[in-house]
Amino acid sequence: MKNTELGQVFASIADLMEILGADPFRINSYRKAGRAVVDLAEPIEDVTAAGELQKIPGIGKSTGAKIDEYLKTGKVAAHQELLGKVPPKLPEMLAVPGLGPKTVAKIWKEAKITSLGELEDAIESGAASLAEVPGFGPKRMRQIWESINFMKSVGGRMRLGEARQLADELTAFVSKIPGAKKVAAAGSLRRGKETIGDIDLLCQATKAAAPKIIERFTKSPGVQRVLAAGGTKGSVVLDREVQADLRVVPAASYGAALAYFTGSKEHNVRLRELAVKAGMKLNEYGLFKGDRRVAGKDEPGIYKALGLQFVPPELREDRGEVQAARAGKLPDLLELEDIRGDLHVHTDWSDGVETIEAMAAAAQKRGYAYLAICDHSKSQIQANGLDEKRLAEQVQAIRKLAKTLKGFTLLAGVEVDVFKDGRLDFEADVLAELDFVVASAHTALSLGAKEATRRLIRAIEHPRVRCIGHPSGRIINGRPGMELDIEPVARAAAANGVALEINSHYYRLDLRDVHVRAAIEAGARIVINTDAHRAEELGMMRFGVLTARRGWATAADVINTCSVGALRKWLAA
DNA sequence: GCCGTTTTCGGCCCGACTGTTTTCAGTCG
Secondary structure, three states: OOHHHHHHHHHHHHHHHHHOOOOHHHHHHHHHHHHHHHHOOOOHHHHHHOOOHHHOOOOOHHHHHHHHHHHHHOOOHHHHHHHOOOOOOHHHHHHOOOOOHHHHHHHHHHHOOOOHHHHHHHHHOOOHHHHOOOOOOHHHHHHHHHHHHHHHHOOOOEEHHHHHHHHHHHHHHHHOOOOOOOEEEOHHHHOOOOEEOOEEEEEEOOOOOHHHHHHHHHOOOOEEEEEEEOOOEEEEEEOOOOEEEEEEEOHHHHHHHHHHHHOOHHHHHHHHHHHHHOOOEEEOOEEEEOOEEEEOOOHHHHHHHOOOOOOOHHHOOOOOHHHHHHOOOOOOEOOHHHOOEEEEEOOOOOOOOOOHHHHHHHHHHOOOOEEEEEEEEOOOHHHOOEOHHHHHHHHHHHHHHHHHOOOOEEEEEEEEEEOOOOOEOOOHHHHOOOOEEEEEOOOOOOOOHHHHHHHHHHHHOOOOOOEEEOOOOOEOOOEOOOOOOHHHHHHHHHHHOOEEEEEOOOOOOEOOHHHHHHHHHOOOEEEEEOOEOOHHHHHHHHHHHHHHHHOOOEHHHEHHHOOHHHHHHHHHO
């Protein structure tokens, strides 16, 4: 599956063209094509073989031919040609915040600097060649120097759960600044993306109060460096090497600013295109017809004025949501409140830290109707996995407790290991004693698409398996996991009455958003579990639900929105 | 280079902030 590789080729083409000063619209086309390929759930090889490349929005004749060429030869001639025109390490400079293509081209051509390392050396030694480049005053030099250091210290994007906590703290702080009315986190955090680049905060206040609020924000605890501080916008780097931006807007513009700041950029571009076609203009202050503001104080008003259904933040990725909203065909997305239970949690019988009783009590406290205890199987030795004997004992303990619980259903399950070849860690007769069987791969997670798909399908076809846990096995910012060809996996799941899990832990979020959508389209049911190893981790459900919403899931697509009766019926089927 | 409920050609989103090239280009989101 070469989707990611191809995405990188297109991104590289775009970077090189930018440095060389090509037409910005053509550059944008390559960026779009790259994103389209990466977002695709199916292997690009299959789409190519089916002759359907140009059906992908953003892929046309030229980019389609380049995909074909790459799959046949492993290279794109036009890309190679561009690479020959630019020093090989020059594009890495584009990753430095504040360094764009124009500047990179200038320091290459005028100061003969060809890599990030050389740039650092030149700044450090105060090289005359660099100081003579027009636009390189002492402040700019210092800014770039700090940016390079910032870049080195940041380990990429934060995970969703980490960003959520940081944003909550910042929001609480800004809310207390005098004059601040509403404060909300926007950006990719509000869209529920699996990783977050920086924290975007929005604040409602009068124009008069805005500069003071920005000033206070730049002096809030944990601020290490101020990147920008104007009359309505401030930008800081926090101690945790995270950038946070605050924008202050008046009430009449709050909704427009929230939409603008929530993004995605690509979604916003779509909205503005629609506005222009309707003879209007959309910016962060509102939707305008001439000088008259027709919408802006809240988000729904803007979508309505553009002739669209309200688009929930999680869908704003330019993946067809604007077209669907125009046709009135957006899905009625699942809500956190729809979740009636959790079907994959651990206890101190394996590597969890709490008792069966404690987990059941915590689930009841959350208002759930059911919970399935699914501890590890015997091959998970480091996790104190259960062998046949201990599993039988645990089932007894669960059944005994279950009888004492009023209005709450406690199910006996297991998370059985799926071996490399798709066989399971327990025999079928052992699994037959359980109410619910989650099958998960924990080892050999670097399998390619073909083997991984075969492995999971074999597990799916096992008569006792009802759920595939964290299907790819990826760890966000940790390991990529198995390459999944989601369509055949989802079709097999649908045919065998097996649900595919969205593991809600923010380290996993697996299935990922685009796979969720493809799985549902292929007819599969989803189950959203927390895989909690302690009671408070049941709260991770919110991240799983966000991921499901990003995958266009409705409550009907998700097994654990069912009543106990419906769940039992599904289990008996 | 892509795309079409006005178009197969001619468009293609919008504004804040910074540093410095004294009137704006570059970058970012």
